[in-house]
Amino acid sequence: MQRREPGGAHGGAGAGLDQRGDDQPSHIKCPEFNQVGFLSPGQRRETGNFVAVQTCGFHDHLDAQNSDLLGTINIVE
Template sequence: MAHAQTAWRAAGLFVTATVLACGGNAGSPSAPSNPGARTVTITASGVSPTSLTVPAGSRVTFVNNDTRRHDMTSDPHPEHTDCPEINTAGALLPGQSRETGNLVTVRTCGYHDHEQPTNATLRGRVLVQ
């Protein structure tokens, strides 16, 4: 009986050591998460949501669920100067996602697909409050 208990304790210690060596417990992400993160999804139908309100300091993640490439950039076209933080999302191949920089200035940030700047379904805005 003592041998079985020792074997179970050893197995438990091995599992605990393995979990800790691999980065901690299951409740902690391996990279710090941004509590202000928000998501804009791109599909063949356009961007959703078209208007998004975020607190200052947030980042927005653009997710390309379309079958074609999209290049999400700040208004106005072609300068892309209103909210340079949006330009860091940039070109997204199908299935890719990318975050903007931290949106720290309170303002409205218009954005569009650089490759289709007049397509109203691929235009949106982020209201930074």
Template sequence: MTKTMPAGFAAAVAVAVTVAACGGGGGSAAPTSPTATTPPTTPTTPPTDSATITIGTDGRATPSTVTITRGGRVTMVNNHNRPHDMASDPHPEHTACPELNQWGFLQPGQSRTSSNLNTARTCGFHDHGEPNNANLKGSVIIQ
């Protein structure tokens, strides 16, 4: 004679085995060592670089080339004894980098800063009143 388990008892045993196998018994489990995780990286904003170009007492714009990061600004300082009307290339349209046109007409001792240069490119500049004067030409490289 074979004995069979009642169906309810068999189901209860199956549930108990499953719970025990999954660790859901609520008893104390053996400690496990923590898994090393790398913290999530937060994107950083690239630095907004700045540069200064100075028209010296000798009438030269120095440095003639500056490099800034996107979002940077460039200040033009006029230390010459006469005014200069600084603008972006090409002459006479000044359309290559409108942000540089904010320098505009600078009296001796005056300075102005461009707006943010957000597009990677190379912008030439010159003195609108002396477009062929190599001492007052240069470029701003935006990376």
């Protein structure tokens, strides 16, 4: 994704999720993800604008070890 753009996130078909940026439990590495917060199934929300060129990891704070809910995005110039 391009720098200075928001990302998108959506709740799956399950019980919802609490999307946060890594590192667990502080969530300080990519705080733009923390704006998403808790998503109910089917709900959509944008992240904050990513301003630094970097690779950001994210996870479900309520199920941080679930590999199906882990991911990364690359922020490019």
